[in-house]
Amino acid sequence: MTRSPGVTLSGITWDHSRGLLPLLATAQRFEELHPGVTITWGKRSLQAFADAPIEDLAQRFDLLIVDHPFVGFAGKHPTLVPLDQHLPAPFLADQAANSVGASHASYADNGHQWALAVDAAAPVSAHRPDLLERFQVELPRTWEDLVALAQRGLVVLPAIPVDALMHTYMLCIALGSEPGGSPDGLVDPGVGATALAMLRELVFAAGLENLQRNPIRVYEAMVGGDGHVYCPFAYGYSNYARPSYARAPLRFGGLIDVGGRRLRSALGGTGLAISRGCRGEALDIALAYAAFVASPECQRGLYVESGGQPGHRTAWLDPEADRHTGDFFRRTLPTVDEAYLRPRFDGYIPFQDEAGEIVHAYLRDGGDSAAAVANLNELYREARPDA
Numbered sequence: 583m584t585r586s587p588g589v590t591l592s593g594i595t596w597d598h599s600r601g602l603l604p605l606l607a608t609a610q611r612f613e614e615l616h617p618g619v620t621i622t623w624g625k626r627s628l629q630a631f632a633d634a635p636i637e638d639l640a641q642r643f644d645l646l647i648v649d650h651p652f653v654g655f656a657g658k659h660p661t662l663v664p665l666d667q668h669l670p671a672p673f674l675a676d677q678a679a680n681s682v683g684a685s686h687a688s689y690a691d692n693g694h695q696w697a698l699a700v701d702a703a704a705p706v707s708a709h710r711p712d713l714l715e716r717f718q719v720e721l722p723r724t725w726e727d728l729v730a731l732a733q734r735g736l737v738v739l740p741a742i743p744v745d746a747l748m749h750t751y752m753l754c755i756a757l758g759s760e761p762g763g764s765p766d767g768l769v770d771p772g773v774g775a776t777a778l779a780m781l782r783e784l785v786f787a788a789g790l791e792n793l794q795r796n797p798i799r800v801y802e803a804m805v806g807g808d809g810h811v812y813c814p815f816a817y818g819y820s821n822y823a824r825p826s827y828a829r830a831p832l833r834f835g836g837l838i839d840v841g842g843r844r845l846r847s848a849l850g851g852t853g854l855a856i857s858r859g860c861r862g863e864a865l866d867i868a869l870a871y872a873a874f875v876a877s878p879e880c881q882r883g884l885y886v887e888s889g890g891q892p893g894h895r896t897a898w899l900d901p902e903a904d905r906h907t908g909d910f911f912r913r914t915l916p917t918v919d920e921a922y923l924r925p926r927f928d929g930y931i932p933f934q935d936e937a938g939e940i941v942h943a944y945l946r947d948g949g950d951s952a953a954a955v956a957n958l959n960e961l962y963r964e965a966r967p968d969a
Contacts, residue, residue, distance in 0.1 A: 588618050588619075588620075589618065589619050589620070589863055589864050589867045590619075590620040590621075590622070591619070591620070591621045591622070591644040591645055591860070591864060591867060591868055591871070592621075592622050592623075592624070592642075592643050592644055592645070593605065593609075593621065593622065593623045593624070593643055593644065593645030593646065593647070594623070594624050594625070594626060594639055594642075594643045594645070594646055594647065595623055595624070595625055595626075595647040595852075596625060596626060596627070596628050596630075596647065596852075597625040597626060597627050597628065598628065598798055598819070598821075599821050599827070599889045600701070600819055600820070600821050600889055600890060600891050601625065601647065601701075601852070602623065602625050603888045603889040603890070604875075604884070604885045604886075604888040604889055604890030605623045605647070605875075605890075606623055606888075607884055607885075607887075607888035608871075608874065608875045608880060608884060608885060608888075609621035609622070609623060609871075611884060612870075612871050612874055616867070616870075619867055619871075621645070621871060623645075624643075628796055628797075628798060629742075629796070636648060636652045636655060636656065636661055636662075637655070637659065637661050639857075640661045640662065640857040640858060640859060641857075641859065643857060644856065644857050644859070644860040644864060644868055645854065645855075645856060645857070645860075645868060645871070645872070646662070646697075646854075646855045646856070646857060647700075647701075647852045647853070647854060647855075648662075648689075648696075648697055648852065648853050648854075648855045649850075649852060649853075650685075650688035650689055650697070650849070650851070650853060650923075650924075650926060651924055651925070651926050651930050651931055651934065652926075652931060653688070653689055653690070653691040653696045653697070653926050654691055654925075654926040654927045654928045654929070654930050655928050655929075655931065656691065656696045656855075657691035657692030657694065657696070657928065658692065658928040659928075660858050661857070661858055662696045662697070662855045662856065662857065662858055663696075663855070663856040663857070663858055663860065663865065663868075663869075664694035664695065664696065665694075665695045665696065665697070665698065665855075665856070665869075665872070666694050666695040667694070668865075668869050669695075669869060669872075669873060673873060674695060676878070677698060677699065677876060677894070680878065680894050680895040680896055681699060681893070681895065682699070682702035682851075682893055682894075682895050682898055682915070682918050682919065683702065683704070683849060683918045683919045683920070683921050684849055684921065684923045685699035685702045685849065685851050685893050685918075686698075686699045686893075687923070688849060688851075688853075688923055688926070689853040689855075691926060696853070696855055697853025697854055697855035698853055698854045698855075698872055698873075698875070698876040698893070699851060699852075699853050699876070699893035699894075700852065700853065700854045700875050700876050700881070700885070700890075700892065700893045701851045701852040701853075701890065701891050701892065701893050702851040702891065702892065702893040702898070702918055703817045703818050703819075703849075703850040703851045703852075703891060703918065704817065704818065704847045704848065704849050704850055704851075704914075704917055704918040704921035705748065705749075705752065705815040705816055705817050705818070705837070705847035705848065705850070705917075706815065706816070706817075706818040706834050706835065706836065706837065706847070706914045706917050706918075707721075707812070707813060707814055707815060707834065707835050707836060707837055707838070708801065708804065708812070708813045708816065708818070708822070708832045708833065708834050708835075709721060709811060709812045709813070709832065709833055709835075710804060710805075710808075710810070710811055710812075710830055710832060710833075711833050712830060713736075713808060713810075713811040714811060716808075717734075717736060717811055719731060719734075719736065719811060721812065721835075722812070722814070722838055723838055723839060724838055724839050724840070725780065725838060725839070725840045725841075727838070728784065728814050728838055729783060729784055729787050731811070731812060732784055732787035732788040733787045735788075735789070735809070736809075736810065736811040736812060737784075737787070737788045737810070737811070737812050737813070737814065738788060738789075738792060738795070738800050738803055738804060738810040738812075738813050739784070739785070739788055739792050739795070739800060739813055739814055739815065739816060740792070740795045740796050740797045740799070740800050740816045740817075741785050741792040741793045741795060741942070741945060742793065742794065742795065742796050742938075742942070743935070743938030743939050743941065743942040744934065744935075744938045745796060745797070745816070745817075746781070746793075746938060746941040746942050746945055747934065747937050747938040747941050748847065748848040749781055749815060750769075750774070750777050750778060750781060750941050751848050751922060751924070752815065752845050752846060752847045752848060752922070753776075753777035753780055753781060753840065753845075754769045754770075754773050754774055754777045755845075755846050755922055756840040756841065756843050756844075756845050756846070757773045757776055757777055757840070757841070758770075758773060759773035759774070760922065761922075761924075761925075762924070762925040762962075765963065765966045765968050766959075766963065767958075767959035767960075767962055767963060768937070768955075768958050768959050768961075768962040769955065769958070769959070771952060771955050771956065771959065774951075774955035774958065774959075775951040775952040775954075775955050776951075778941065778944055778945075778951040778954055778955065779951045780840075781941075781945060782944065782945050782948065782951075784814075785945050790946065793942065793945060793946055797816040797817045797819065798819070800813055800816050801813075801816070801819055801822040801828075801832065804822070804830075804832060805822055805828040805829055805830050805831070805832065806829070808830075814837070814838060815837060815845070815847055817850045818834055818891070818910070818914050818918075819891070820834075820886075820891045820907045820910040820911070821889055821891075823907045823908040823909075823910040824889075824906060824907055824908070825908075826906075827889070831908055832908075833908055833909075833913070834908075834910050834913055834914050835913045835914065836913070836914070836916060836917050837917060844920075846920050846921060846922050847917065847921055847922065848921060848922050848923075848924055849918070849921035849922060849923050849924065850921075851891075851893060853893075854872050854875055854876065856868045856869065856872060876893070876894065877894075878894050878896045878897070881893065881894035881896065881897045882894065882896050882897035882900045882902075882903060885897070886900075886903045886906070887906070897911070898911040898912075898915050899911070899915075927965075927966060927967055927968075928967060929965045929966070929967060930965065932965065933961060933962060933965035936961055937958050937961055937962070940954055940957050940958055940961070941954070941958075
């Protein structure tokens, strides 16, 4: 036990058990190990988590749970603490060696590490095993299978603007154009138009109410009622695979094929960052706490046991973690490992917000998919600092 001076740290995360409970648990344990330290965690909505300006939050909080596309801004503006200048090199090397997919690297920009990958995720599939039997259906393997299942009213998916954009990225990759590969535009015009048309076909078959659903609302709908059998892609939440959490636990897995190629979804997850305004003894305590949360011992122990979805690979490979979550980690790890890393340039977040609205409007109203892609590409060219 280490006695510390009276230091109070405040943190902000997002409003879900996965985002809040493991931080409350780790803060409590850290306080017990460091008398005199107080760590408080607040929460904000999932949408605010994606949209709120990181510079505003950094002025109000010491500890920040962040989305990796923010690091492009952090690399150009004095907002977050460069962790590589403070944490031991062997510790960071372990984090890199045990990353789930590109999770650790996603928080690096401009030569610095801006956050620790304490949470890893990507869109994966989910289904209700009991309803598969009740409705006498099989899991879809191809896009055609998926649309046919949606036409029966058995499919649910998140299609609010940001998720709709991530699905567009995923389909473009399957069709041969990885988004963001060139400053000349986001995607190949023909590929993008085909991807949007495919996504609209699916959303129409599944129901336009999905345009108002994020992943949490999708999973709550699946476990709260008995009408939704299958979700083809949504950011995974191991909570909904836990019998202690969900009335009807979901089983998670990989993604379907499109044109003979397995889908690659866009990497998500969250990182633990420290505000540049945290200084002196408070900074030393914040660094110690961040290292404690990201440590393999905490990640595969207290963190996952408290409802978290860890970012350290040893937790994903731990049979005990799988035992609590219906093999969530084993069944989804390949998909997260393969996930596509979004652009992270300074200015990407405003682009993502506007681009999501363009895709969402097309899914809702229809029209010319080629024109929608032209708007996306023009917006991307304007947003890129090297355009």
